[in-house]
Amino acid sequence: MLLSIEGLSRAFGSTQALDAASLSINRGEVVALMGANGAGKSTLVKILAGLIEADAGSIYFDGRPYHAKSPAEAAARGIVTVHQSTDVIGIPGMTVADALLLDQFADGRQPFFLSHRSLRRRAAAILSDVGFDLPLDRDFSELGTADRQLVAIARALSNQAKLLILDEPTASLSAREAERFYQMVRGLKARGIAVLYISHRTADLQALADRVVVLRGGRVVAQQARPIDLVKAIETMIGRPLSLVHPQRRTVPGRPVLHLSGVRIFNDTPAFDLTLREGEVVALTGVLGAGKSRLLSLLFGLGRFASGRAVLDGAAYAPSGPAEAIARGVVLAGEDRHRASFIPAGWPGESIASTISLPYLRRWHPHGILRERREQAAATDAIARLGIKATGPAASVWSLSGGNQQKVVLARWDAEPSRLLMLDEPFQGVDVGARQDIIAALRSRTDRATLLATSDPEEALEVADRVIVIDRHRLLEQTPPDRRTNSTLIGARHEELA
Amino acid sequence: GGIAGAPAPFDKGGVKIALIGYISAGDFFQAYQAGAEAQAKALGIDLQVFQGRQDAAQQREQVLQAINLGVKAIVIDHGQPEALADVAQQALDKGIKVVAFDVNLNNPAIPQVEQSDHRLAELALDQALKDNGTAFKAGYVYVAGFAPLDRRNEIWDKVKAANPGIVEAARFGTVSDTTATATADQAKAVFRANPDISVVFAPYDEFARGVKLAAADLGIQDKVKIYSADVSTADIQEITEKGSPWVATAATNPSVVGAVSIRAAALQIAGDQVPHQIVVEPALITQKQLRDAGVTTIDELAKKVPAFSTSTAVTASWIPAAAF
Amino acid sequence: MNTRRDPHALADALPLAAQLRDGLRRGVVFLLLAALVLIFSVLQPAFLTLANAMSILQAVAVVAIIGTGVTVTLAVGGFDLSVGAVAASSVMAASYAMIVLDLGAFATVALVLAFGIVVGLFNALLIVRLKVPDLLATLSTMFLLTGLQLIPTAGRSISAGLILPDGSKATGKVDPLFLAIGRSSLFETLPLPVLLMILVAIVLFVLTERTRFGRLLFATGGNETATRLAGAPVERLRGFAYVLSASLAALGGIIVAARIGRGDVSSGASLLMDSVAASLIGFAVRGLRRPNVGGTIVGAVFVGVLLNGLTMLNAPYYTQDFIKGAVLVSALALTYGINRKMR
Amino acid sequence: MNTRRDPHALADALPLAAQLRDGLRRGVVFLLLAALVLIFSVLQPAFLTLANAMSILQAVAVVAIIGTGVTVTLAVGGFDLSVGAVAASSVMAASYAMIVLDLGAFATVALVLAFGIVVGLFNALLIVRLKVPDLLATLSTMFLLTGLQLIPTAGRSISAGLILPDGSKATGKVDPLFLAIGRSSLFETLPLPVLLMILVAIVLFVLTERTRFGRLLFATGGNETATRLAGAPVERLRGFAYVLSASLAALGGIIVAARIGRGDVSSGASLLMDSVAASLIGFAVRGLRRPNVGGTIVGAVFVGVLLNGLTMLNAPYYTQDFIKGAVLVSALALTYGINRKMR
């Protein structure tokens, strides 16, 4: 046995994040850690990674007691972690190559004196080992969420780990990168490296897990070895039966909300048309870097189309910035919650309530003086509706688990009516149960159009009335309405494009 | 052009002299510089002014730079002797004349121009003793580390020792962007803690203005008397104001000192001897004197108190008077 | 520059010991202040009088007013290094307006405030339009002003009868009404500068802590991108902060000019340091660990009490800076050092 | 093989105009510097001599050395406000060591450097252990030192024959060997302070830009959490930066003491401002827009050339600050303002 954990507990204030959890992993084994949002998975990971300390419990690793006080100590013992937050991977202002080599700078695997060329060569070697394609000389801050995850994975895989911990490494990867990633993990497994794996994507679990451990309320409530019954595991995890019925497509599409005609994202990319109607949910899918986020941000006023015309509710639409877009009823929940939605910890505005209220300050506090009660009410409502696990509306978003943070972002843009709701990778880290609830809520609204971008074709099929594939900044195909029969087709299309 | 009848090289003009100051800001130094410039102009001198900006290391560097520029003489205005002595000697070695104002370079070849801080303090304190007798409670405004203040302080210590009846009840002072108001804030605290102070010795006009402001704020203008050093147009107005507690100040005219410094340099270049010690005598200026003469600005002061406006120190028939 | 708290730290409700620790952390500046007042009053009865309290407030009014401006720039995630220079050049500008241009008190005040606004707009232009980093932009403005203020009078300070560079004599004089700004008191007790400080403090406290505008200011400072994506005019908000801080600095300069009654040459460096100190000490007040207007005022008063008391006790001036530093360090150590166990 | 459309890597495949703009942005400080040198040489032939070049470097050596220390603290995301005070008190400490304690040159240098290290450790303690924000911690250290340096001599400057507070007279004198640190030149041309500056610059340039240690310093400043998670000892890195900057400030103080030959009471405020200015101007050098040691040195030299040239042209001191500010603003506007179209 490589790792064995006995009775591990950890509380944050009044929240018992881990409650005497016990767990073990063998060499060469891939263990999937399942659990609803806020179940305590990341807390367990952080303890193993030497980031926080446990209140009680014991850990044995590689035959010796284990008590890491810093990430450096954890790495020295052979535990390498990819954390859930994409904010803690690289350094804005430094290159992607630097981000790939960061832990080698820290543990001294790199020579003391560096040259630009050797640095680039080593970084390229790391990338080619894992078979990812990343721009080495670009500033890390310019990378999208998915690219950041690739950096984190590549870096972790380049380490000499005995135990690799992956906390939602694939949350925004597309099928192609995910498949490449599965191969890598299997390769590690063959070399006897153990993997502790956390994901809310059933595809991942199916492809990789030798064993699943289900965590609920900080306790281990079930374990399964192969063959794994995922549905059963998920039901244990969320504590209720999973409805596998896909919501049906509404028959009456409403009035057109947004109409794009002959728009081009760049000068030299093909023009396309697109119409979004009231009451419909449209999913935009495509490989990593295909231009999903770019299209959404153009619609949100962050830049202009190279050509073409947009009409919103019958009037020309060319927003000069988010302020105007929001005023016109077009809103966007960005894909990187830390950068795009949250105020830092310890600063006014970090609470759940004020995170939700930020775009609506004028509406909710019409006289200029803050009325805390108005936003508390909205937050309390969101907490109940989306099942956000938090101590209350005044809790800091930084005290929430990753999935619950994401729910706060969704709650923000759902708090007031809009004409076009755009969601970029909305379900990152959101557990299966919550995702179903959110999807149902999204689909129940007929007063607006919803456009969401996702790199996971399965997810697109699960949520949307219409799925649009985007590739190299052109819209490729609008699939016919019957989604289930077409699911394989989209998957195939995806492969072909990639 | 040069001056007809003047000894070489002043008959041709264009003689280069460097003026290297330590402190750049403030009225005193501006007036000093203006006097020097006026005298230089009258003598057809090409005056190169270096700004020390209160940086002794930089001032030292500037002496070296002046040597490199090939000037005929260097006037050093204040500074730190330790930082200047060796470079001044280097200048002398290269045949460059050096004049020092208010910084003791301790070198027989360097004439020392002095406005005599000791004399300033003596004049002001003598007047204080005359007005108040030899026994009183005093407040003293002083910040160590500023050479002129340190020299004035020596006299204060001497006077106290000679008159045991003088009690220094409080010592305060601060030098900042707002010296006057900051000193006023301190003075208020001091007056509150020591209501029996009747005399304040503030040997720097900014200090005196602060103390006066404090006395006005507390409404005790008639209970204290302020004795200071230095003078400016604004000071004259404050001294002569109705009910002003600021009764006397001792001062030299900085422009005169500036002109004297340049003349000392010029005479040396022309080959004349100048005394080693050149003292510009300060004058005592009392409130009564100013009011009686109806003086409101420094120019009027210069006109009405000739001792204040001219100095016969180091001059020669060929040297035209400077107009300032 | 890292003024924010660690995103992984927390402070939830906990056992009594922890609550006490937390209370101490929040109250430490007030406790120290009370201790100082107590000690000074015992050693020197004249300390604890209304008149002396007013003297202390009068002494800190300018620094407090300028400090609140700095605080607002800190709130939007910036930093205004030019405030000292703005205040110093406002002193010059006010005297110039009256003595050389022969303006009255009202015109002078209007002119100087307009000057402050222009400087603020200039800073905003550099920072918001040209994207120059805050420190860098305000530093160059500082140098610019330090030089600029001296040019009209060729480096001389300004008082009635000033000889201008062209040789003529200035004819104006300081308007007594203007002097009243710095020298008169309401009901013979409350000095006007203190009143101004209180007004500024109240207005800015409400603005920053109790209005949606203040929320947006802080949000901009916390995460500019997120705030822009929420539809806020972040550029205008940041620009506003610089215009505000420069205007408050100009107001501070007006008060100084009215106190000293002439245009004095100075770099404003000590005004800058003292007002920055006030806003930084403000971080520790109530354990907020962030810029806040209330804290800035308390911070300024704290330093004022210390210096006034030490002067009354006739402590030599050279010990005052040291004691100021020592008291500051203890306040910080207590505010920030306590409660580290919670991680 | 990157087939992806990359909106930000457009620069390499772009029209000539854009490339020129980019070149201008990177080179603007050098262009301005060249222009200044040209103008000054034409107007004053004595400007362009080796001796004057050395004078300029000599004049900026201290500011450049202290500035590189500030740069390193900026690199780790901090800011050291105490460097001016450290340098000022090092001047006092050096003189005290020789004149009062009667130590020789070597012992004095060792003592003062040790003093710098201790101050750096104190800052590091406040910042790293007690989590006091950098600005706040170094500001209080600044006040502490400004006061502390005055206490041993009761506020007096230190020169041979100093009367101590207890009435006795100091017996030591300044060691000529010590003075040589500030006053001697290598081969009669290269002043020792300039040599020290060059050494410091080279060592720190290599350390920060060419070693894995330097990468970690910048990484700590850019994203401390990410760097810690990668296994780097971020606390020690930040501590190191403060110890380094205080030691360099102490070295700067040693040079100043050796140049002026006595312990002069000063606040160090102008040293602080000038070295901060040098490191901030450094941001604009090569268009890097981040702290960098090479830029700091260039920034210091830039200001040095400007002031030296203006002095040679007999520009009054009050125009010098203004011109300094104006040149700074133009350099910034060009570095940061250009290329905004591209986004």
Ligand SMILES: Nc1ncnc2c1ncn2[C@@H]1O[C@H](COP(=O)(O)OP(=O)(O)OP(=O)(O)O)[C@@H](O)[C@H]1O
């Ligand atoms: N720093 C913190 N402060 C306060 N509470 C915290 C903190 N970190 C975690 N928690 C709480 O601990 C619980 C477990 O969080 P954890 O991050 O381990 O969940 P998770 O299983 O990783 O969830 P997710 O799937 O959403 O990532 C949550 O209720 C969360 O709110």
Ligand SMILES: Nc1ncnc2c1ncn2[C@@H]1O[C@H](COP(=O)(O)OP(=O)(O)OP(=O)(O)O)[C@@H](O)[C@H]1O
């Ligand atoms: N706001 C942004 N800032 C910087 N780079 C961006 C931004 N938006 C997109 N990009 C970059 O532009 C390219 C186009 O990506 P875009 O994000 O539109 O594609 P995507 O299909 O959403 O892919 P991803 O899964 O990476 O988000 C990518 O290389 C991405 O890194």
Ligand SMILES: [Mg+2]
């Ligand atoms: Mg998690």
Ligand SMILES: [Mg+2]
């Ligand atoms: Mg995307």
